[in-house]
Amino acid sequence: MRCHAMKWLSLALRVSLSALIWLLALIGLEGCGGSDLTGGSVPIGNPSPTRLVGTVVVVDKNDLSVPLADAEVEITVEDGKKIVAKTDASGMFVVELPRNKRCTLKVRPPSGLELVYQEQVDEFITDADEIRLIIPVPRRGVIAPVFVELQIQPKEVILRTRESVRFQIQLEPSPQRPIQPIWSVHGGIGVITPDGLFIATRPGKGIVRVRVGHLRAEAFVTVTND
Numbered sequence: 001m002r003c004h005a006m007k008w009l010s011l012a013l014r015v016s017l018s019a020l021i022w023l024l025a026l027i028g029l030e031g032c033g034g035s036d037l038t039g040g041s042v043p044i045g046n047p048s049p050t051r052l053v054g055t056v057v058v059v060d061k062n063d064l065s066v067p068l069a070d071a072e073v074e075i076t077v078e079d080g081k082k083i084v085a086k087t088d089a090s091g092m093f094v095v096e097l098p099r100n101k102r103c104t105l106k107v108r109p110p111s112g113l114e115l116v117y118q119e120q121v122d123e124f125i126t127d128a129d130e131i132r133l134i135i136p137v138p139r140r141g142v143i144a145p146v147f148v149e150l151q152i153q154p155k156e157v158i159l160r161t162r163e164s165v166r167f168q169i170q171l172e173p174s175p176q177r178p179i180q181p182i183w184s185v186h187g188g189i190g191v192i193t194p195d196g197l198f199i200a201t202r203p204g205k206g207i208v209r210v211r212v213g214h215l216r217a218e219a220f221v222t223v224t225n226d
Contacts, residue, residue, distance in 0.1 A: 047099040050126035054133040056091045056107055057194050058117060059180050065194035067091025068117075068137055070110035078102040097126045107135055116140060122182055128206065130188035136180035145179075147171045150215035152208070158222045159190075159200040167196040167219060169210055182211045189223045 054073065057065040071087045078101050085093040097103060102125050109117040117137045124131065138144070149172035157165050169181060183192045187206025192198045198208055200223040209218045 048129060049096040050099055050128060051130045052095050052097055052126070052133065053130065054093050054105075054135055056087050056093075056135045056137060058137050058139070065136065065180075068109070071137070072108040072110070074106045074108070076104045099126055101126050105135070107137055109137060122211065124184065128186040128188065130186075132185040132191055134183040134192060134194050136182065136194060138180070144213060145175060147173065147175075147212060147215055150210070150212050150217045152210050152217040152219050154219060156220045158224065160224050161200050161203060161226055164197055164199045167192075167198060167208060167210070169196070169212070169217070171212065179212060184209045189221060
């Protein structure tokens with residue numbers, strides 16, 4: 001057991017923080033149900049729930065994304081139902097939500113950090129078996145710039161499992177400082193890091209979405225077998 005722990009520690013020291021977040025997310029995927037995310041046999045008219053796997057991060061002074069532990073996540077479904085979760089040491093939380101519902105998600109900083117970070121709010125629709133969501137929490141006092149156009153590149157991509165692509169965003173007007181968008185992967189086909197690196201993990205078709213302020217863009221992703 002001690003040898004195993006030392007190997008993981010050595011691995012963590014060799015990778016970047018964003019890569020570590022992806023690695024932890026992938027471990028969570030394998031450890032919480034494996035590749036079967038459909039819930040088995042589901043009666044007609046009663047679609048399987050959506051499994052939301054979220055990772056909450058903050059951006060430090062070096063623009064590195066750091067997991068935020070013990071943040072409170074409150075999800076309100078359009079019918080009024082509320083689900084509350086806490087992020088773990090890797091900044092991750094996992095919940096099941098009813099399918100095909102519009103949801104509002106609020107992330108509150110943990111106790112003691114309310115004066116450093118502000119609440120983050122996002123909206124999404126549970127339109128897939130699995131949604132992977134990267135949620136950056138902004139610092140207090142940072143005024144968000146106003147943009148009029150958001151594009152994502154590439155807009156369509158075909159990958160094999162374990163291949164990756166880094167999605168880029170284009171904003172108008174061009175930002176004067178780095179922007180931390182909200183990324184999400186719909187369809188259980190892969191994971192994404194806070195800097196837009198998508199890693200394909202399972203064959204299928206899905207969508208990568210990005211949001212900056214009120215603007216949204218999406219890319220279509222197909223993952224094939226090895």
